[in-house]
Amino acid sequence: MDSNMPRHKVRVFAAVALVLTAAAYLLVRNQPAAPLATVEKLSIALPDVPHAALLHIAAEQGYFAAQGLDLTIVPVTHGKVAMEQLRQGKADLAAMADVVFLLSVMRGEPFGVAASVLSTSYEHAVVARRDRDIAAPRDLAGKRVGVSFGTSGEYFLWAFLIRNKLAPESVTLVDLPPDQIAPALAKGSIDATATWSPNLADAQAALGKNAVVFTEANVYTLSFLVGGRRDFLQAHSPAIERLLRALLKAEQFSREHPDEALNLVAKRLKVEGKTLQPTWKSFNFRVDLKQSQLITLEDQASWAMARGYVARRPVPNCLPHLYLDALLAVQPERVSVVH
Amino acid sequence: MNIGTKHRIATGTAFAVIGLIAAAIGWAYTEFEDATRQRQQSLEIVQRYTELRLVSIDYLLNRTERSRVQWYAVSDRIDRLIAVNTLRGKEYEAILAGLRARRAEAPRLFAELAEALGNDLAGAEGAEALQRFEAQLVNRFLIDQQDSLTDVFRIAGLATERIEAAQRRVVGVILAGLALIAVITGGLSWLIRRHVLTPIISLQGVTREVAAGNLNLSAGIDRDDELGALSRNFDAMTQSLREVFAQIKLSNQDLAALNRELEAFSYSVSHDLRAPLRSMDGFSLVLLEDYGDKLDEEGKDAIERIRAASQRMGHLIDDLLRLSRVTRADLDVTRVDLSTMARSIADSIDREPSDHSIEWIIEPDLSLRADPSLMHIALQNLLQNAWKFSGRVERPVIRVGARQHDADTVYFVADNGAGFDMAHAENLFGAFQRLHHADDFPGTGIGLAIVQRIIHRHGGKIWAEAREGEGATFFFSLGESENGSDEQDHPAG
Numbered sequence A: 001m002d003s004n005m006p007r008h009k010v011r012v013f014a015a016v017a018l019v020l021t022a023a024a025y026l027l028v029r030n031q032p033a034a035p036l037a038t039v040e041k042l043s044i045a046l047p048d049v050p051h052a053a054l055l056h057i058a059a060e061q062g063y064f065a066a067q068g069l070d071l072t073i074v075p076v077t078h079g080k081v082a083m084e085q086l087r088q089g090k091a092d093l094a095a096m097a098d099v100v101f102l103l104s105v106m107r108g109e110p111f112g113v114a115a116s117v118l119s120t121s122y123e124h125a126v127v128a129r130r131d132r133d134i135a136a137p138r139d140l141a142g143k144r145v146g147v148s149f150g151t152s153g154e155y156f157l158w159a160f161l162i163r164n165k166l167a168p169e170s171v172t173l174v175d176l177p178p179d180q181i182a183p184a185l186a187k188g189s190i191d192a193t194a195t196w197s198p199n200l201a202d203a204q205a206a207l208g209k210n211a212v213v214f215t216e217a218n219v220y221t222l223s224f225l226v227g228g229r230r231d232f233l234q235a236h237s238p239a240i241e242r243l244l245r246a247l248l249k250a251e252q253f254s255r256e257h258p259d260e261a262l263n264l265v266a267k268r269l270k271v272e273g274k275t276l277q278p279t280w281k282s283f284n285f286r287v288d289l290k291q292s293q294l295i296t297l298e299d300q301a302s303w304a305m306a307r308g309y310v311a312r313r314p315v316p317n318c319l320p321h322l323y324l325d326a327l328l329a330v331q332p333e334r335v336s337v338v339h
Numbered sequence B: 001m002n003i004g005t006k007h008r009i010a011t012g013t014a015f016a017v018i019g020l021i022a023a024a025i026g027w028a029y030t031e032f033e034d035a036t037r038q039r040q041q042s043l044e045i046v047q048r049y050t051e052l053r054l055v056s057i058d059y060l061l062n063r064t065e066r067s068r069v070q071w072y073a074v075s076d077r078i079d080r081l082i083a084v085n086t087l088r089g090k091e092y093e094a095i096l097a098g099l100r101a102r103r104a105e106a107p108r109l110f111a112e113l114a115e116a117l118g119n120d121l122a123g124a125e126g127a128e129a130l131q132r133f134e135a136q137l138v139n140r141f142l143i144d145q146q147d148s149l150t151d152v153f154r155i156a157g158l159a160t161e162r163i164e165a166a167q168r169r170v171v172g173v174i175l176a177g178l179a180l181i182a183v184i185t186g187g188l189s190w191l192i193r194r195h196v197l198t199p200i201i202s203l204q205g206v207t208r209e210v211a212a213g214n215l216n217l218s219a220g221i222d223r224d225d226e227l228g229a230l231s232r233n234f235d236a237m238t239q240s241l242r243e244v245f246a247q248i249k250l251s252n253q254d255l256a257a258l259n260r261e262l263e264a265f266s267y268s269v270s271h272d273l274r275a276p277l278r279s280m281d282g283f284s285l286v287l288l289e290d291y292g293d294k295l296d297e298e299g300k301d302a303i304e305r306i307r308a309a310s311q312r313m314g315h316l317i318d319d320l321l322r323l324s325r326v327t328r329a330d331l332d333v334t335r336v337d338l339s340t341m342a343r344s345i346a347d348s349i350d351r352e353p354s355d356h357s358i359e360w361i362i363e364p365d366l367s368l369r370a371d372p373s374l375m376h377i378a379l380q381n382l383l384q385n386a387w388k389f390s391g392r393v394e395r396p397v398i399r400v401g402a403r404q405h406d407a408d409t410v411y412f413v414a415d416n417g418a419g420f421d422m423a424h425a426e427n428l429f430g431a432f433q434r435l436h437h438a439d440d441f442p443g444t445g446i447g448l449a450i451v452q453r454i455i456h457r458h459g460g461k462i463w464a465e466a467r468e469g470e471g472a473t474f475f476f477s478l479g480e481s482e483n484g485s486d487e488q489d490h491p492a493g
Helices: A007-028 A050-061 A079-087 A098-106 A152-163 A178-187 A199-210 A230-235 A237-256 A258-269 A273-280 A291-306 A325-330 B003-062 B065-082 B090-118 B127-211 B226-294 B297-328 B338-351 B372-389 B422-427 B447-457
Strands: A040-047 A069-076 A093-097 A111-120 A124-129 A144-147 A172-175 A192-196 A211-214 A222-229 B334-337 B359-362 B367-370 B397-405 B408-415 B461-467 B471-477
Touching: A040 A050, A040 A079, A040 A237, A050 A093, A050 A111, A050 A222, A050 A237, A050 A258, A050 A273, A069 A079, A069 A237, A079 A093, A079 A098, A079 A222, A093 A098, A098 A111, A098 A152, A098 A222, A098 A291, A111 A230, A111 A237, A111 A325, A124 A152, A124 A199, A144 A152, A144 A178, A152 A192, A152 A291, A152 B127, A178 A192, A178 A199, A192 A199, A199 A211, A222 A230, A230 A237, A237 A258, A237 A325, A237 B090, A258 A273, A291 B127, B003 B065, B003 B090, B003 B127, B003 B226, B065 B090, B090 B127, B127 B226, B226 B297, B297 B372, B297 B447, B334 B338, B334 B372, B338 B359, B338 B367, B338 B372, B338 B397, B367 B372, B372 B397, B372 B408, B372 B447, B372 B471, B422 B461, B447 B461, B447 B471
Parallel strands: A040 A069, A040 A093, A144 A172, A144 A192, B359 B397
Antiparallel strands: A093 A222, A111 A222, A124 A192, A124 A211, B334 B367, B397 B408, B408 B471, B461 B471
């Protein structure tokens, strides 16, 4: 400072500087901390499905890198494949529907869930052929229903039948890959199907006016989960926390810019934005771990045992398979699981 | 722009800023109050959902009519509470939409559950399917309530976030306001210094120089405001002063030349007048001594009168010369012991042959700063004056003393002699002015004029108080010369 500067000027500058510094401090003190200098490496098996939108958005927007994560994405077609990649050790993490995760847990595999990144109650429906005398849900009794075994579609059908006071055994289940369902329905080899979007739209389109659609929002709220080996999650808690922070950022982006988020995901999935539009509105993109998810998992456990996917035994305790620590460290209010 | 306009703009700006800050704080505080109200509403919804869960579990366990009625009652209250949007934002609206959707389904679910729970499934056909249905309903029922409660807590959290944001906004507004005030204060300080203080300091320096006698300086502040006008007026004033002083200087030079001429003339005249006077007196004496036996008494008396008149005229000329010297003499101011000086003069008066004895009362330690020679002349005149006018009283007393009058020391010479009528006091100090007849009290009437001139030369003043037949008191003070230090000369010297 100029030593010849008049004293009153020094005082004025000092007062202004003091006030501005205090203001700047108070304004920035609530800002998030800068990314850590160290870079954590992770890999994730990521299905090309809109349910994994938050992961796609975070990758596309650079939120992982901003959190100091070097995330390698292993692209897969759907959740079951992602789980297989995880099982084989080809990825540290995987994203999948809750049913896929539950079946793995029921088989005794040591996986845990770090967070749910989406929930939806309007994803599944039953599409039936009107010409097979199916006008109401109860008319499904005795019919051949095509589903992809071991998927959320099959679990939805189970819950749907129960909701309509039908014994699950009252229908004949036909195992079909998701892409074969619409042709089979059109051909008539099955009378109905329970599946998810966008296969749902394909099935409906294949039948045209012959289609009858039954929805039931109250039977199943699907959760799309991000998980990994439990020991891995515990050993890499800081990296998982960074991953969750990036996903929370993506959640904020999807909430504040829904159209942009949809187009961004459509681009990643190489589909038209309008293709995603019908289901997108029913998606609740939110990073959390809820008690209701735990209850759903246990209900799915009952289903899995009833379907013979695993041996009958008491409903397992799924709580140890929820890895709460990372989300509790990042945003504890996102965890409503009683723990 | 003049300073008055700037002042009005600055004041207006300051009030506008204060108003702006007050409005911003008011707005932020309103936000804070709204958010607080919303949080209270959210917490009320939380409470109702907690009650709903309690009566739901009660109903699932006991299936009582009371718990059923309570379930509907609290459901109704919740529906009313969530019917109104109390917050803004997409997240809040999405949560509220989910809550409303679940609430819309809840009565149907509850009715189905009540019906299912009322069925006796033991041994019934399809009992397993119905049991699964019942379990599914219970699960769904509990999940919905859990999800709703979680969502309501999220709404409460959003309201809390809004409170925190409002608090931050209040702090931010206050800090921004303070920063703005600081900047404006700094700006005003700079403007005042640049446009007011600096010109005033400059003007102050110029006035100091002018006061010290340097009339050639000019303020030269070329501004279109009050200070510029003041500067121009000041420069015009110094210009006038320069012209007036130049005029006075010329007049003084003329006056000094005239004085010198007049003094030379007076001195010359006085000297020139002495010679014929001495001739008149001398030849009159010759006439008396050499031709006195040829003159009758009337002739001798005429010659005596001629001699007395010429001697008196000689005294007048001497007094004129003394007065002239007093006026022209240089002052040599120093500390004068007035008591000692008065005592010395009194002693010399006492030594003169006289038929009356004076009582002298002279205060000790009277001291003042004056020219000793002139002060001696003044004091001698005053004491001789007092001596002369107290010659006819039985017990004449002459006092010399001092007393304080405000900040000044006033010296006095008092007698109990003839005194005078105060109606003629203004003539007292005029040259050759007399208040008594010369036959009663002889003298030329020049003494008090000399005293007054000496006191005036010292920057002082002199006045008298008297009553006829009761004596007179002459007061004098010396003003600045008396107040100076001993080491300093009289300023006029």
